[in-house]
Amino acid sequence: MVMQVKEKYSLKHLNTFGIDVMTKYFVGLDNDREIKKFLLNNPYKGLPLLILGGGSNILFTKDFDGVVLKVNTKGIEIIAEDFENVFVKAKAGEVWNDFVNFCVEKNYGGIENLAMIPGCVGASPIQNIGAYGVEMKDTFHQLEAINIHSGEIKKFTKAECTLEYRDSIFKNELKGQYIILSVTFKLSKNPVVNISYGAIRKDFELMGIKSITIQEIRDAVCRIRLNKLPIPDEIANAGSFFKNYYISKKKFETLKNSYPDIPGFKTEHSCYKLASAWLIEQCGWKGKRIGDAGVHEKQALVLVNYGSAKGNEILKLANQIKNSVKEKFCIELETEVNII
Numbered sequence: 001m002v003m004q005v006k007e008k009y010s011l012k013h014l015n016t017f018g019i020d021v022m023t024k025y026f027v028g029l030d031n032d033r034e035i036k037k038f039l040l041n042n043p044y045k046g047l048p049l050l051i052l053g054g055g056s057n058i059l060f061t062k063d064f065d066g067v068v069l070k071v072n073t074k075g076i077e078i079i080a081e082d083f084e085n086v087f088v089k090a091k092a093g094e095v096w097n098d099f100v101n102f103c104v105e106k107n108y109g110g111i112e113n114l115a116m117i118p119g120c121v122g123a124s125p126i127q128n129i130g131a132y133g134v135e136m137k138d139t140f141h142q143l144e145a146i147n148i149h150s151g152e153i154k155k156f157t158k159a160e161c162t163l164e165y166r167d168s169i170f171k172n173e174l175k176g177q178y179i180i181l182s183v184t185f186k187l188s189k190n191p192v193v194n195i196s197y198g199a200i201r202k203d204f205e206l207m208g209i210k211s212i213t214i215q216e217i218r219d220a221v222c223r224i225r226l227n228k229l230p231i232p233d234e235i236a237n238a239g240s241f242f243k244n245y246y247i248s249k250k251k252f253e254t255l256k257n258s259y260p261d262i263p264g265f266k267t268e269h270s271c272y273k274l275a276s277a278w279l280i281e282q283c284g285w286k287g288k289r290i291g292d293a294g295v296h297e298k299q300a301l302v303l304v305n306y307g308s309a310k311g312n313e314i315l316k317l318a319n320q321i322k323n324s325v326k327e328k329f330c331i332e333l334e335t336e337v338n339i340i
Contacts, residue, residue: 004028011068015055016118018236019311023050023064030072032146032181038069039179040151049148050340051179053092053120057127057238058338061311071122071179076102079184087141089184092122096129104218109191110139112214113200115221118232118239122180126170127336128163132221133197137163141186145178153181166243166336193217199224228298236305237296241318243334245274255329276325276333277301283324293317315339 009026012018025044029035048066052058073093080087086108090099100115113134123129124136125143140163146153162169170178191214195201203220204212230237247255252264252272259282264272280286280300287297292309295317296302303314322333 009068011052011055011060011064014052014068014070015058015060015238016232016236017059017238017305017311017314018232019060019305019309019314021060021063021311023066023068025067026070027067028070028072032073035069035071035073035179035181036146036151036153039146039148042067049176053123054095054118056118056232057123057336058340059238059311059314060340061315062340064340069179071120073181075182081189084189086187086189087184088187089182090121091182092120092180094121095119096121096124100218103185103187104214107191107214108187108189109193109214110134110187111136111185112191112218113194113197113221115218116225121183125161125163125180125183126168127166128168130166132200132224133194135163135165137161139185139187141184143183144181146181148177148179154178165246229302230296230299230304235296237302238337240301241303241335241337242276242280242301242321243336244276245279245331245333247272247274247331259329274331279325279329279331279333280321283321283328285321285324290317295321311340 006026007024009023010020011023012020024047027038029038044067050064050066050068052068052070071093073091075091076094076099077089078086079089088103088108096119097116099121100111104112113132114129114136117129117131125140129136137158140158142158143156143161144153145156160169193212193214195204195212200217200220203224209216248271255262263275263278267273277300285295286300288295289306291313292306293313294304294306296304303318305314318335325331325333
């Protein structure tokens with residue numbers, strides 16, 4: 001099969017913000033062999049290269065004057081198991097939520113709290129995705145990636161990936177050097193549910209659910225997300241635009257004196273996690289709209305495109321939010337979304 005290259009290709013349907021930009025060249029890759037072949041025989045060397053998965057964590061502010069590679073690889077397999085654990089390997093192009101559902105239906109526990117996070121499996125370790133008291137690193141075992149320059153395939157262990165809060169080695173030292181091919185997770189065959197997150201406990205109380213399974217956890221997470229987060233197919237967005245903010249105990253206590261209602265959650269590292277959504281709300285941004293760029297009415301961390309907003313308009317709104325939070329709280333919010 002001949003690899004198809006498209007020129008001056010619209011990326012509007014390939015990013016969840018729905019930003020209408022063009023890429024100079026677009027290449028869809030359906031298997032690892034095609035990925036390696038393209039990298040070793042890249043006819044566009046010297047041009048910028050962008051690896052695109054689900055397009056759910058990116059904001060385009062202009063046309064991309066380079067090559068976009070869309071990883072479409074599919075496949076889920078069990079590579080090892082014992083009485084307690086199962087090692088499940090998923091190709092990078094698998095839709096994350098489909099993978100969660102696959103594991104939950106087989107009663108493989110560990111990622112059910114991460115249901116409905118948009119994007120593909122290959123992006124999950126780059127961002128170390130997390131939600132409702134769980135992070136991807138909690139079940140991550142290893143990944144396979146191919147070096148963009150040499151075509152060499154390398155396995156990365158959990159330690160080598162340096163997974164932190166919404167961060168990894170692939171966003172820092174190895175940024176732009178590898179394409180992730182597959183990710184392997186160590187999941188439990190005798191799962192212990194995680195209901196540490198308050199919204200999940202509250203949902204079970206409201207539903208009157210007593211016997212809690214990972215299927216019930218998955219369903220509760222879906223209900224919560226559908227209630228407070230916009231679905232990209234209905235209102236274009238990229239999920240949380242900003243990271244939550246970590247702060248020292250001393251600085252948290254200082255803020256608490258000025259703002260008694262400020263929520264803070266003590267972490268295992270003796271610091272406090274602030275809810276950035278609360279900070280943004282206090283600055284009056286929740287539900288605000290400027291043209292077609294806006295802040296979602298139910299979740300202040302989510303910036304949305306109500307129709308035809310340009311990437312620069314959403315970025316301008318994000319910068320205005322950051323400036324107002326910095327002015328009011330002396331806190332510099334960090335973006336979670338990648339700006340291109």
